[in-house]
Amino acid sequence: MKVLGIEIKGREVRIVALEKKDDKIIDYTGNYKPIELLDDEISDNVILFKNTLFATFDNLSPDEIIVKYRNPKGKGLQAPSPISFKIEGIIQIYNDCKISIISPNTIAAFYKKNNLELKPNYGYNLEALKFAFHHIKTN
Numbered sequence: 001m002k003v004l005g006i007e008i009k010g011r012e013v014r015i016v017a018l019e020k021k022d023d024k025i026i027d028y029t030g031n032y033k034p035i036e037l038l039d040d041e042i043s044d045n046v047i048l049f050k051n052t053l054f055a056t057f058d059n060l061s062p063d064e065i066i067v068k069y070r071n072p073k074g075k076g077l078q079a080p081s082p083i084s085f086k087i088e089g090i091i092q093i094y095n096d097c098k099i100s101i102i103s104p105n106t107i108a109a110f111y112k113k114n115n116l117e118l119k120p121n122y123g124y125n126l127e128a129l130k131f132a133f134h135h136i137k138t139n
Contacts (some may be wrong), residue, residue, distance in 0.1 A: 001139070002028075004062040004134025006091065008070065009124075011037045013034060013053060013091070016120065016128040017060045024081060026117055028060070034124065040083055050090050057094055064098045066070045066135045067129060068107075081126075082096045110134050 005016045012034040019026045035050040035056060057065070067088065070080035092099050109131055114137065122128045 001064075001136065002062045003132045003135050004057065004060060005127075005128040005130070006065060006067045007131070008068065008080075008087050009034075009127075010086070010090075011040075011083055013037075013087060014125055014128045015056065015060075016125050017062065018118075018132040019109075019138050020087045022045055022057070023135055025118065025133065027121070029121055029125070031118045032056070032120075033109055037083060039073040040086060046086075046090075049087075053090065054094055057096065062097050064100060064135065065091065066131045067093070067099065067101045069101045069103045070129070083132055099133070102135070107131060107134050110138070 002017065002019045005018070007014045012035045013028065015032055016027065017029045019028055035049065035053050039043045040046055070084055070088070072080065072085070074080055112131065116130060116133055118129060118133060120126045
């Protein structure tokens with residue numbers, strides 16, 4: 001089973017790719033860097049972003065993509081940006097695998113009882129790693 005964990009942070013999509021083989025979990029993310037949506041008012045930028053994102057998905061060939069839920073009613077520091085909803089919509093139209101959205105509360109409850117057995121290649125990938133790892137361990 002191959003899973004991509006995704007965190008949308010501002011204009012960035014942060015991805016971690018995990019694969020479960022037998023009883024081992026392998027991080028096959030590689031030297032991935034976040035994919036950023038530049039000026040979203042220019043449709044060519046949105047199309048380039050979508051094409052880059054989908055090419056990354058195709059290259060990693062997941063069985064499922066797990067996206068961190070962002071609360072549309074969040075206030076203050078918890079409020080998601082409007083651009084993040086545009087990015088989520090773009091992710092959801094990828095049709096080569098199942099897309100699931102998981103609540104941070106589900107993840108928090110899981111990590112109260114379980115340890116994250118892997119370390120992210122880069123610190124900014126920690127949340128995406130937690131989501132992918134949770135999904136591999138619970139499915």
